Amino acid sequence: MKALVLAGGAGSRLRPITHTSAKQLVPVANKPVLFYGLEAIRDAGIREVGIVVGDTAAEIQRAVGDGSAFGLEVTYLRQDAPRGLSHAVLIAREYLGDDDFVMYLGDNFIVGGITGLIERFRRERPQALIMLTKVSDPREFGVAELDAAGRVVALEEKPARPKSDMALVGVYLFTPAVHDVVAGLKPSWRGELEITDAVQGMIDAGHRVESTVISGYWKDTGNVTDMLEVNRLVLESVEHSVEGDVDEASELIGRVVVEAGATVAGSRIVGPVVVGAGSVVRDSYVGPFTSVDRDCSVIDSEIEYSIVLRGASIDGVGRIERSLIGREAEVTPAPRVPKAHRLVLGDHSKVQISK
Incomplete structure (x- = not known):
């Protein structure tokens, strides 16, 4: 089994920090979020990792190197623009070959790692295994619709009217069966090749798609509030x-x-x-x-x-x-006289000033 780690994307919700830094390298407890994911992949027994990179490729490569510091063998795969998660699978086709693989979003944080998930996939051998978690606002996520038995029957990306509160977590496991489906995908209304469409295509083709509801803690560290919460959680240990x-x-x-x-x-x-x-x-x-x-x-x-x-x-x-x-x-503090705030702010900054 190989791993496909997504470390591209602009990180617009973390601006202005991400104007000059990859969002996956913003640290929690003084260690980049991406490193936690790479360690989880290593701990699950996977050694070969393809990292999909974009405009921040040079920074990611400087931080991760050849992967030996993590006990991994890393190959970098360049994506010309953020064109969707399925597009990352598409450009990684040659690297992945006929191997099973886990796709891991590099800005996600999962307490407890993914070892149990990998073991279940190897034991039960579905064509796809996805992770789900309940969220308060499913309109911001890929959403899974489940039948009475808890099986996945449909998926939709950022729906205006969600049919459930079960969102996809940023870890997906696939057999090579996914490649034929991805090759036939068309861009969504967002102009991207959606991973939800790929999984839906596998369901429609009769492939067995299983899900598991995450019991531990998961966060998409795409905004400041979530970054601070993950920092709190890691510091607890x-x-x-x-x-x-x-x-x-x-x-x-x-x-x-x-x-x-x-x-x-x-x-x-x-x-x-x-x-x-x-x-x-x-x-x-x-x-x-x-x-x-x-x-x-x-x-x-x-x-x-x-x-x-x-x-x-x-x-x-x-x-x-x-x-x-x-x-x-x-x-630093502002001068006492005159009593005024002096600000030099980058694009997309957010400032809250006490009166």
Whole structure:
């Protein structure tokens, strides 16, 4: 079995962060989301991975390399534009050959991995196995309609009037039977080759399509709210570890990770929190569910339930929460006089200012 990992796409819901970075490489708990997926694939016993890349190909390749750091053999497959999940299968046809494969969306996060799913697929041998989960607004997802016995009878991509609340999770398993169906697909109303149409085509052709309702935690980390929630979840599992320098005037409470090369001085940190290598936290409060990446500085400030990316600096700010601070960003207080906000914002930025 091989894996097909999708790591293209523009990441429009995470702008402006994704103007300069691949959405799959935005970190949670100081590790890119994509890495969690690659580790789950490796842990399931799969070694050969094709990564579908787009405009951010160079960045993805720098981060993942040849895959050896993950115990994988990685091949990169270029997609000229985001043309749908089935289009990714189409361009990977030669790479996949006659092997079964799991398709994994690189910006998805699944607690517990996919080992059980792979084992079921190998044991029961359906032509396709899809993962489902209940969602509050199925109009934002591919939706599965089930019969009384729980079998999949129909699928639809982002329906205006959903027939169920069961959404497709970003992991799909296929035998080579899917390729003939994909080859005959036409673009949807969105102009894309939809994976829901491929699975529906397999059902219509009489292939056995099975589903499983995910019992663990799943998130599509495509927006800031979900990124922060996944960060919270991952930080829940960290163990207390202090390898950096923490002075006697500081207080660490709960599960706090201070990586080697980091410095904490005159500060109070309430875990779970991760402070990355080379970062400085001084005269500050860092609250629960915050990850501070490498080479950052938090000086005379308060922050909690946030993600601070590499090289960012926060200096003299009273309180920050529920925030995603980009790479090399600078957050400082405004001058007291005149009392005004001064902003330099990129396209698609979102700012909330307290009165």
